[in-house]
Amino acid sequence: MTRFTLFLLLFAAVAVITVVVIFNGLVYKRNRVRNAFSSIDVNLRKRYDLIPALVETVKGFAKHEEALFTRLVEARNRIGSGELNESQRLRLEEEIGPAVRRVLAVAEDYPELRSGSHFLNLQRNLTEIEEQISAARRAYNAAVFEINNAVESFPSNLVANTFGFRCHDFFEADAGERGPVDFGS
Numbered sequence: 135m136t137r138f139t140l141f142l143l144l145f146a147a148v149a150v151i152t153v154v155v156i157f158n159g160l161v162y163k164r165n166r167v168r169n170a171f172s173s174i175d176v177n178l179r180k181r182y183d184l185i186p187a188l189v190e191t192v193k194g195f196a197k198h199e200e201a202l203f204t205r206l207v208e209a210r211n212r213i214g215s216g217e218l219n220e221s222q223r224l225r226l227e228e229e230i231g232p233a234v235r236r237v238l239a240v241a242e243d244y245p246e247l248r249s250g251s252h253f254l255n256l257q258r259n260l261t262e263i264e265e266q267i268s269a270a271r272r273a274y275n276a277a278v279f280e281i282n283n284a285v286e287s288f289p290s291n292l293v294a295n296t297f298g299f300r301c302h303d304f305f306e307a308d309a310g311e312r313g314p315v316d317f318g319s
Contacts, residue, residue, distance in 0.1 A: 156293040163281035167302055170274035171220065174305070177267045178213075178227055181260065185210050185234065188256050192241050199240050206233045221303050228306075231267075234260065271305045278302045 189203050209230050213223060238257060282301045285294040293299075 152289075153293055156290045157297060160281070160284055160290065160294055160297070160299045163277065163284055164299060166277040167274070167281050170270065170277040173270040174227075174267060174274055177263055177270050180263045181230070181234070181267065182210055182213060184256060184260055184263065185230075188234070188237055188260065191250075191253050191256060192237050192244075199237075202233065202236055202240070206230065206237065209233065224303065224305055231264070275304050278304050 185206060189206060192199075193203055209226055212218065213226055213230075218226065238260070241253065241257075281299070284290045285299050285301050
């Protein structure tokens, strides 16, 4: 073997190893995004299951808020249909948070409702779930940050484009969620 052939073989081996390492890193990052989204999904399903009980509990007291209850249940049903892609689902979930907080704010006007043990238990569970969703969103956004950097940075962007890795959307709060939260006391 000549030196040139040996150099080409060494260069090819380094190139293959580099591509494999970058590819495996991208797979790891993509799986972290999937895992983080799954964590959000688990907590959103808990909230999803609490919504009917919350709506029914408050509905009897606040008949004038029927439109709010209807919108909340419709959004819940769209999420449960399974017809939404990841990005559409995230956007719809962002709308549900303020609606649930609005239902809790409506309950503030009814002291007899607020003092009921069933409502207090629902409120406590919902507060805990919202905290878990918040933590899961932070983990998701951190994972998205990592994969987006890898997909857009050289030389990993060459491997990412070749093997179909893509950037993901961050889970961002809408303007209504950026304000203060009032869960009632």
